Amino acid sequence: MSDNSAVKPVKIKEYNWKDVNPLIVGMESLFDLVRLVDPQECREISVNNDNGMISYGNKCYSVWNADHRCSNCTSLLACRTLKKKDRLEFFDGNKYQIQSVPLIINLADGTRYSCNMEMINIAPVSDDPQNMGNDKDSIETAGYLSTHDTLTGVLNGDGFCQTARELMSFYPDENWLIISVDIQNFKLVNSLFGIEKGDEILVEAGAVFSELSGRKGCTGRFGGDRFAILIPYRADIEEILIEGIKKIKSLIDGATYRLTLHAGIYQVNTQDLAISIMFDRAHMALQTIRTNREKVIAWFDESMLQNALHEQEVISNFEDNLRSGQFVIYLQPQINLDNRIIGAECLVRWILPDGQMVPPYEFIGILEKSDLIASLDRYVWELAIEQLDSWKDSEFADLYLSINVSPLDFYHINIASTIIDLCDKYNVPYEKLHVEITETAVADETLDNNEIIEYMQNKGFTIEIDDFGKGSSSLSLLKDLRSDVLKIDMGFLRKTRNNERGTIILSSVIDMAKNLGMGVITEGVETKIQLDSLVNLGCTVFQGYYFSKPVPVKDFEKMVRDNKMADNKQKQI
16 A cells, blocks of 8 residues: 555656756856855855866855844755745845755765755845834844844743843842753764754754743844753742653654753852853753652752862863873782792873872762873883783783773774774783673674674783673673673672572683683672682682782782792792
């Protein structure tokens, strides 16, 4: 049965690149201005007569002496509907009759390039003001363009700041709230459902928040999917905000994907601050719950400001602190069944010039959010490999070191070539270095991580899967991945309500790893009872505070010496 509701394809005129410029010249005799426009990038374009490629020129809206895309852009609408669009614009004393026609240019390299041809006639506006009021939606003014978001019709960032200040001044006795709202992973919405659906959501969000802000308030869009709302204080603000968010979320509420929105609220306690700073504080509150799907709204408090200042300080001084050697490696020993130290995991520590240590939780997360973690990890890798180099021909030559690879490292650097180049730089054998990769990084299907792991294994590196069991695809990983070692955290048992069931699962994982030809390291061992239980389960390598916390390299070396002396005495007995 045929589907009569299906949308029929629209035939768009296609031109060879060599024919485009003659076409424009011919049309110029009929119009005051003829130009090609890329409506997505909002730029004027031209076709190079020599090589048949596209060149980009001025912003499309520069013809109006404006600084922002036009509201209800004719070319953008023509491009999206694949139909010719006409529009009348009034601007700066002139009347502009615009015709936008979508077309396709076949470029010299075979690319089919979609764009629009705009044909514009310009005439002075009559002195009769009635001529300016017949079509309110078609009127564009310099003021409107500079203060409004042209997709949603709400204020833009500048316009919001200006209007919010005017409202606060006009109603000085009101208690004000500034709210930041954004849509999580909005780029994914455009990818899955298309730009038109994404625009529909943004337009609806603008309408919902404008209704919420009411006559005394205002709404703005700070680019992308970030909205700002100014509203007089009301006790039920959370309830009405949640209702508005539900309305927006209803636009996409399928089984495979759901919209997630978060809001941060700043209660204005002084109007001396810039509006932009007030909005930043509302957004600061939002950031604290960005990854939380249960909590939708957060209120700003001063502790957030202190945290933000700390984050900024960490980020701003990171490179200098790295160069000055404030980041060092600590080593946590790994012990075998014979109670012999066979290697260690390298963990980064930040030691300030006065000797104080900054806890890892105070900087690791910050560096991850700011995409600086890869720089730190590479630095730590080199420290570890340099340490292995210093142990050559010494009593520590038989030890290995284990380094950590963050899931984010795969996005920023070539893991394999970086580590291989560092080992070659110091002439350190690959088998001396163990590489710990978290289960989440291995399970990321957007990257070819499995190929990288296999390549490094073939080179001689020992690959350890860290945090095994914390992800949602552990068993499928074992099916497809040839790992050398599984690292299991004893926290797996501590977090379970039923130790007996947890022990059964742990025993099964250890047996399964052995049957697959993989070793097992159990970390987080804190008591003799835990150690004995793990030995009975078949585990052969251990790590944890029962043996030692992470210690400076010199202290670790002393531990190895003492360990070997104790081992020799035991053999003599």
